[in-house]
Amino acid sequence: MSTSDVTRDGIRGAHPGREARVGGTGEQRWRPRGQRTAAPEYSPDSYYGLPVLNPPRWAATDIAGYFFLGGLAGGSSVLAAGGHWTNRPGLARPAKLVALGAVSGSVVALVHDLGRPARFLNMLRVFKITSPMSVGSWLLAAYGPAAGAAAITDLTGWFPRIGATATATAAVLGPLVAAYTAALAADTAVPAWHEGHRELPFVFVSSAALAASGASMIAAPTAQTGPARRAAVLAAAGELAATARMERRMGMVAEPYRTGWGGRLMKAAKALTVAGAVGGALLGRRSRVAAGVCGAALLVGSACTRFGVFHAGMESARDPKYTVEPQRARVRERAARAAEENVA
Amino acid sequence: MPTNQFSGPDPHVAASAGHRDAPPRYGFFTDTSVCIGCKACEVACKEWNAIPEDGLELTGMSFDNTGRLGADSWRHVAFVEQRKPLVGPPPDESHRGVDALAAAAQGVTVPEQGGWPAPLVPEQPGRGGDGGSAGDTDLRWLMASDVCKHCTHAACLDVCPTGSLFRTEFGTVVVQEDICNGCGYCVPACPYGVIDQRPDDGRAWKCTLCYDRVGVGMEPACAKACPTDSIQFGELDELRERAAARVEQLHGDGVGSARLYGHDPEDGVGGDGAFFLLLDEPEVYGLPPDPVVTTRDLPRMWAHVGVAAATMLGGLAAMFVGRRS
Numbered sequence: 001m002s003t004s005d006v007t008r009d010g011i012r013g014a015h016p017g018r019e020a021r022v023g024g025t026g027e028q029r030w031r032p033r034g035q036r037t038a039a040p041e042y043s044p045d046s047y048y049g050l051p052v053l054n055p056p057r058w059a060a061t062d063i064a065g066y067f068f069l070g071g072l073a074g075g076s077s078v079l080a081a082g083g084h085w086t087n088r089p090g091l092a093r094p095a096k097l098v099a100l101g102a103v104s105g106s107v108v109a110l111v112h113d114l115g116r117p118a119r120f121l122n123m124l125r126v127f128k129i130t131s132p133m134s135v136g137s138w139l140l141a142a143y144g145p146a147a148g149a150a151a152i153t154d155l156t157g158w159f160p161r162i163g164a165t166a167t168a169t170a171a172v173l174g175p176l177v178a179a180y181t182a183a184l185a186a187d188t189a190v191p192a193w194h195e196g197h198r199e200l201p202f203v204f205v206s207s208a209a210l211a212a213s214g215a216s217m218i219a220a221p222t223a224q225t226g227p228a229r230r231a232a233v234l235a236a237a238g239e240l241a242a243t244a245r246m247e248r249r250m251g252m253v254a255e256p257y258r259t260g261w262g263g264r265l266m267k268a269a270k271a272l273t274v275a276g277a278v279g280g281a282l283l284g285r286r287s288r289v290a291a292g293v294c295g296a297a298l299l300v301g302s303a304c305t306r307f308g309v310f311h312a313g314m315e316s317a318r319d320p321k322y323t324v325e326p327q328r329a330r331v332r333e334r335a336a337r338a339a340e341e342n343v344a
Numbered sequence: 345m346p347t348n349q350f351s352g353p354d355p356h357v358a359a360s361a362g363h364r365d366a367p368p369r370y371g372f373f374t375d376t377s378v379c380i381g382c383k384a385c386e387v388a389c390k391e392w393n394a395i396p397e398d399g400l401e402l403t404g405m406s407f408d409n410t411g412r413l414g415a416d417s418w419r420h421v422a423f424v425e426q427r428k429p430l431v432g433p434p435p436d437e438s439h440r441g442v443d444a445l446a447a448a449a450q451g452v453t454v455p456e457q458g459g460w461p462a463p464l465v466p467e468q469p470g471r472g473g474d475g476g477s478a479g480d481t482d483l484r485w486l487m488a489s490d491v492c493k494h495c496t497h498a499a500c501l502d503v504c505p506t507g508s509l510f511r512t513e514f515g516t517v518v519v520q521e522d523i524c525n526g527c528g529y530c531v532p533a534c535p536y537g538v539i540d541q542r543p544d545d546g547r548a549w550k551c552t553l554c555y556d557r558v559g560v561g562m563e564p565a566c567a568k569a570c571p572t573d574s575i576q577f578g579e580l581d582e583l584r585e586r587a588a589a590r591v592e593q594l595h596g597d598g599v600g601s602a603r604l605y606g607h608d609p610e611d612g613v614g615g616d617g618a619f620f621l622l623l624d625e626p627e628v629y630g631l632p633p634d635p636v637v638t639t640r641d642l643p644r645m646w647a648h649v650g651v652a653a654a655t656m657l658g659g660l661a662a663m664f665v666g667r668r669s
């Protein structure tokens with residue numbers, strides 16, 4: 001039994017046998033020759049293949065769904081403001097309604113995922129810039145009412161000045177709502193999320209713009225959806241470029257974006273996005289049906305991107321190699337650099 | 345003096361968190377070289393902290409039936425069986441591959457290298473009757489009691505949106521279970537896979553470094569129960585000195601694989617409040633070899649988020665310019 005005790009003035013009665021000698025006698029039997037470094041050779045081991053990290057307990061439908069809905073809402077608010085001020089009421093109204101519906105859904109998903117939903121308001125107990133979830137909660141607390149006021153004033157025709165202010169506020173905060181979720185995912189130890197922290201915000205805003213354009217192409221008359229169709233083409237190009245760049249920079253950690261569920265969803269997202277954006281640009285003006293089909297493809301494609309990113313992250317957290325190998329490579333690199341400096 | 349740094353060394357971690365006149369920082373030094381794998385720490389921790397039972401399955405992989413740290417395992421004794429000598433030169437100089445039986449049959453002794461005795465040396469006096477110490481075989485058991493590292497820069501604490509996780513005056517990191525709303529953000533934030541949510545209860549749980557005991561001048565339950573003092577509790581500065589001396593001693597005894605883990609304030613988390621002496625690579629014990637607090641990169645993340653959001657706003661606005669359809 002331990003005999004030591006800690007007091008306010010430090011430790012008392014430390015165990016005398018605490019420095020037991022390993023290997024029996026304690027006599028020195030092997031003496032290192034030359035320069036011995038404590039950092040020995042690389043071994044590719046893991047602890048029985050168990051993960052190093054605790055994978056998130058988040059449910060895909062809640063959290064990936066939250067990413068998707070937040071993006072849809074944020075993007076729609078910008079399109080709504082555009083429609084509002086360029087005299088496209090047929091675009092503005094449905095976009096405002098979509099934004100309100102989506103942000104409501106995203107809050108439901110977020111609360112549903114809590115272990116203690118009744119304590120949701122504890123999110124607003126503090127403001128912490130170090131916690132994207134805290135920043136996001138406050139952002140939603142500001143954006144949600146603005147999106148709501150924009151939609152309701154548009155529907156009822158009441159308080160047009162308040163409606164205009166709310167529309168503008170939602171349009172400015174919307175892109176932040178769409179983008180911050182990338183920091184939410186990246187500010188973790190999950191390799192496939194953290195290593196993408198530079199590009200993920202661009203992937204997410206592109207995906208958000210695609211979803212919002214898609215929803216507008218479905219809901220608004222074709223004569224007023226020109227901006228949405230053009231936005232889809234731009235956002236599709238942006239998403240393809242950002243994803244490609246992210247995967248290139250990640251190295252082996254990009255694997256979960258190419259294999260398994262993550263890979264399948266990312267591939268589907270790519271196909272749907274390109275088809276929806278190109279189809280929308282070519283046919284979306286002439287045919288309401290084609291616009292609807294292309295819009296749906298964009299929406300589903302955006303959802304696939306979010307679920308693909310989610311699953312890739314989960315896979316990278318579950319398999320210890322994605323945690324160990326890049327870190328081991330860093331250690332080796334540092335050792336090599338130190339050795340070089342020693343020689344020089 | 346309160347500072348606001350996201351990474352790097354911080355010698356006054358409690359003061360940085362706003363504690364005035366904070367006591368010295370306390371922590372654990374877990375010296376795995378004397379661990380006997382008895383799991384008294386796991387039991388004492390469960391008892392003292394009233395942690396619920398979390399399954400009585402056998403893993404079937406080793407004597408370790410706990411598996412890993414989690415919401416209901418705040419100490420976890422890892423158990424590794426290896427074909428490696430315990431005492432002796434680094435692997436490239438070992439005698440693996442020498443056919444000792446063939447050599448004996450020929451009546452030839454295996455040449456000694458560097459003072460390291462050949463495998464077939466006769467039993468030495470005073471060594472016990474087992475034909476030699478563990479160091480004379482090619483098999484070793486590694487046992488290590490893992491725990492929350494109470495990081496200098498704790499990602500779990502940084503990302504907690506409710507303020508449930510906080511820094512105590514002792515420099516440790518503790519969850520307040522009356523505030524946690526089970527958002528689960530801390531779980532993937534921890535680079536060591538320590539904190540986790542209890543599914544039926546919803547909230548996040550982890551080692552408190554026995555905040556209640558330390559507060560009244562007692563050492564944590566695991567350290568108290570450890571029969572070999574593999575788990576040592578004390579002031580972090582003192583533990584670091586003691587650990588450095590212990591590594592020297594083991595190297596002197598020929599245990600070339602002994603190394604400290606988590607002791608260095610210059611590492612990716614600013615040094616651990618609970619650090620270890622290991623006998624193999626960290627990943628062998630299920631520990632990350634070079635953990636980095638994720639918030640180190642947060643300023644860059646926010647910058648990218650800002651640029652991405654501005655791009656989105658500008659890009660979409662530009663779609664409305666000019667054309668009339």
Ligand code: SF4
Binds near residue numbers: 550
């Ligand atoms: S080891 Fe994990 S749970 Fe413990 S303080 Fe560090 S980040 Fe938090």
Ligand code: SF4
Binds near residue numbers: 508525529530531547
């Ligand atoms: S689960 Fe609880 S302790 Fe963990 S980040 Fe959320 S509120 Fe904080």
